[in-house]
Amino acid sequence: MKTDSTMESKTDALDTSIGKPLVAADQNGQNAVEDFVDPWNVHTSSMKGVDYDKLINKFGCSAIDDSLIERFKRVAKVEEVHPLLRRGVFFSHRDLHVILDCVEKGQKFYLYTGRGPSSDAMHLGHLIPFLFTKWLQEVFDVPLIIQITDDEKYYWKSLSLEKVKEMAVENIKDIIAMDFHPDKTFIFRNLEYMGQSVGFQETLARIQKLVTVSKIRGQFGFSDSDCMGKYSFPFNQAVPSFSSAFPQIFKGKTNVPCLIPCGIDQDPYFRMTRDVAPRLKFLKPALVHSKFFPALQGANSKMSASDPNSAIFLTDTHEEIKEKINKYAYSGDRDTVKEHQEKGGDCSVDIAFQYLTYFEENDEELEKIRQNYSSGEMFSGQIKEILIKKLTRVVLDHQTKKKSITEDIVRGFMTPRQLVFDF
Template sequence: YCNNCYLSVYSRYLQDAFDVPLVIQLTDDEKFLWKDLTVEKANELAYENAKDIIALGFDVNKTFIFSDIDYIGSSTEFYRNMLKIQKCVTFNQVKGIFGFGDSDCIGKISFPAIQAAPSFSNSFPHIFGSRSDIHCLIPCAIDQDPYFRMTRDVAPRLGYPKPALLHSQFFPALQGAQTKMSASDPNSSIFLTDTDKKIKTKDYGSGKLLTGELKKILIDILQPMIRSHRERRAAITENEVKQFMTPRKLAFDY
């Protein structure tokens, strides 16, 4: 189970290495709750993210990508697990874990249960049937750790196996090792949708090499790589996206 789009390359490697089903959660509800977006825009961005993920070459027969906004309302089992998790965690606990304050909307307070629910196999009956004993591995960024520590605490109380985690550190932004990439700052990173011209204009300031020398090396590497990704992404049809995001049986028997 992967809930971070930028960890998709790692997830693709794990899927190929172990030949396992992969579930990718697109948390468009989280974007709506934390950012100044409409529900419709958050959902639209999730589908754009799905295209970037699919362009990495995932096998449609082994991969299910879902939007929280679209999937939760259609899955009784997922919602049941959300409710069970919500009942196991107190308001004081989520305040302590996530730092919520009295002025935070109640949507933020209930969101951790949504992020936790995909850790349990019976949240996806079209893939795993009614089985709840299938172990889950979650590649995630270090900032997601509190969500899944909470999940691991709750799992035994629900009779489910604890999910295992693989942590990754943040890749620093272009501004230096102490900064973080952000979608809201277009100059913080090289995006997969950047044009060759945009890649060429983003900065370097260390001074260890002449700026022109380093930029030429990086441009020569990044432009063909991202151009290739843009071409694969542009070739993805709406029907292909629908295939990946339709609840269905994958190429595994449980």
């Protein structure tokens, strides 16, 4: 695969501060903790959330600009890209242009994404990568691999194997309820599948042989007190990046390109993966990164399964959605009505508006709300009313679909098999 050497040098840069919060001097010379992102933690002091421009520079990835979006439209033969892409929710990438090169040459690729089951029910933030992935699968008509990292949650959380499995099954049903194509989608749980697949185990062994303990420590910040499961997990997440891990799906082909839609916090895993790929004579996986879906309390706080009021869950009722948004969603209103009418609301911190940028598909309607709020004609409470109606439809529709997901349907998605794939 042809890769631009300048971009390759940039995109393969490694952040050596994983696990080490950065401390710098603020304007007054005082110590201040900068934004910190790794696969398990996200910290920022700004109500506007993480500074993604700085994160791009720190991680060494590339911004998705207008020219790349225009090329995407031409190659995908679509009039408009997904709202999550055109609004900058998916904002950076590694080698997305290489995937577009493949499509232009008539070559197929596959999609790979995943979910770490940390609760019985997924929340709205968990939907974002899957919404975009589903659109990509439909636009390009390609197969999809979905990895359920139940092993990760067992290593990092105080959960039993039985509880992890229970949560994984419920999360899988949530994913299937999003209407992924059953003939083109394979879902697997690490703890169930890895030991059964020779292709997975052989690919895993090849990667592990080339990465040292010191390298893993440097990239992920592990210490002597961390269990060996944590040291091994990055390899488990790397393996599905290579088609050699799924001979039953790709007819033994080891050179099928891979595109990974994921949150930017997952990028460290795939920097390691991309680093080892050339030594295995494998293709480097390409990535497209999403921003973080903010917690109800503001973009500087974290959604947590242990705090049901921090997020809208897919099991919530209309009454629960209404109460959470009205009571907990951070407002961008000014201190007084007069000040709000004079200065307008702050869309960059108002959570109700931020959520609409994810779930309001009509650009004109979203822009109208933005202008009315920014001018002071609309208040956050009015935006909340709009959001409550929209999210109630999204969540209740999802619940209806999930009720129809039987054990046989789940097993169908999780059975290793050749997917519908035209090489």
